[in-house]
Amino acid sequence: MTVIFSKKCELALQAVLFLSIKPKDEFLSARDISKELQLPKEFISKVLQKLTETGIVGSKKGKTGGFFLAKDPSEIRLIQIVETIDGLGVFEKCVLGFPGCSPDNPCPLHNKWGHLRDEAFKMLTEFTLAELKDSAEKKIGNLKFDIL
Amino acid sequence: MTVIFSKKCELALQAVLFLSIKPKDEFLSARDISKELQLPKEFISKVLQKLTETGIVGSKKGKTGGFFLAKDPSEIRLIQIVETIDGLGVFEKCVLGFPGCSPDNPCPLHNKWGHLRDEAFKMLTEFTLAELKDSAEKKIGNLKFDIL
DNA sequence: TTAATTACAGATTATTTTGTCTTTAATTGA
DNA sequence: TCAATTAAAGACAAAATAATCTGTAATTAA
Numbered sequence: 403m404t405v406i407f408s409k410k411c412e413l414a415l416q417a418v419l420f421l422s423i424k425p426k427d428e429f430l431s432a433r434d435i436s437k438e439l440q441l442p443k444e445f446i447s448k449v450l451q452k453l454t455e456t457g458i459v460g461s462k463k464g465k466t467g468g469f470f471l472a473k474d475p476s477e478i479r480l481i482q483i484v485e486t487i488d489g490l491g492v493f494e495k496c497v498l499g500f501p502g503c504s505p506d507n508p509c510p511l512h513n514k515w516g517h518l519r520d521e522a523f524k525m526l527t528e529f530t531l532a533e534l535k536d537s538a539e540k541k542i543g544n545l546k547f548d549i550l
Numbered sequence: 551m552t553v554i555f556s557k558k559c560e561l562a563l564q565a566v567l568f569l570s571i572k573p574k575d576e577f578l579s580a581r582d583i584s585k586e587l588q589l590p591k592e593f594i595s596k597v598l599q600k601l602t603e604t605g606i607v608g609s610k611k612g613k614t615g616g617f618f619l620a621k622d623p624s625e626i627r628l629i630q631i632v633e634t635i636d637g638l639g640v641f642e643k644c645v646l647g648f649p650g651c652s653p654d655n656p657c658p659l660h661n662k663w664g665h666l667r668d669e670a671f672k673m674l675t676e677f678t679l680a681e682l683k684d685s686a687e688k689k690i691g692n693l694k695f696d697i698l
Numbered sequence: 699t700t701a702a703t704t705a706c707a708g709a710t711t712a713t714t715t716t717g718t719c720t721t722t723a724a725t726t727g728a
Numbered sequence: 729t730c731a732a733t734t735a736a737a738g739a740c741a742a743a744a745t746a747a748t749c750t751g752t753a754a755t756t757a758a
Contacts, residue, residue: 463754496615
């Protein structure tokens with residue numbers, strides 16, 4: 403069974419949403435994030451390292467160190483996280499796995515699926531972390547209850 | 551990187567589309583299908599076996615044996631193939647991997663993504679093999695050129 | 699300066715998915 | 729009947745993905 407994003411990417415999105423609801427001068431350690439999102443610490447660490455490479459997240463080593471958003475939430479779009487972690491292949495490849503799928507030589511789902519895929523791309527491009535802050539706050543706040 | 555369907559499912563959809571464009575009394579061997587779709591024979595075999603279990607595809611052993619559609623193309627919906635191979639998890643699980651994602655306790659993308667997911671589900675439910683026959687014929691006919 | 703804490707880097711393991719191989723049973727044509 | 733051919737079944741191998749572990753460098757507080 404397959405989902406739209408890899409686990410890595412899901413985790414990256416969760417982590418970044420988490421950073422976005424915290425005061426911007428706060429350093430969150432991988433351990434803190436891990437605890438609150440109930441996800442493996444080392445995995446968090448790995449993924450956030452990747453996001454620091456592309457300048458979405460910043461980091462500081464040492465005691466009191468941790469991760470933080472390197473830009474204002476209003477300037478970070480979901481698609482940037484997806485692109486960094488999974489790449490944009492999902493939005494390019496044929497949904498049925500046919501080679502050479504294009505408007506000239508479309509697969510049977512090319513048009514219908516293409517439309518949905520474009521919508522998804524648009525959604526991820528339009529949403530910034532700023533717009534999701536409120537609902538992210540709620541969801542992450544409720545996490546401790548969900549796990550039960 | 552991840553797509554909506556697993557490779558197995560892509561392959562199953564291709565194979566079934568292939569069967570649907572052939573005369574209904576013809577037995578196609580895994581080897582024939584494999585050759586024309588340029589996909590591994592054993593994998594084809596595996597996946598079609600699964601589809602015979604759920605009654606979408608029929609099979610006959612022995613010389614002149616092979617696979618065929620067990621129903622009329624107008625009675626086979628894409629969603630049935632997807633359900634058999636990948637299950638319907640994609641249409642149920644949270645796109646961000648949050649636990650307990652529901653209308654009561656939605657993730658930040660719940661509504662927007664939910665809408666797209668429903669559209670995709672609808673598309674797969676509405677399309678029968680019969681409706682895709684023409685475009686499948688074209689696409690599969692062109693395959694030999696695409697590979698070059 | 700030292701001890702503690704953290705990100706970083708890379709190796710390693712585990713799991714899942716994908717793909718192959720081997721053997722068996724059914725079917726058919728010679 | 730016999731040889732060839734095919735799906736079926738399951739073991740097996742390879743590759744991709746997910747997750748863990750280990751050691752190092754940076755930073756800070758004491």
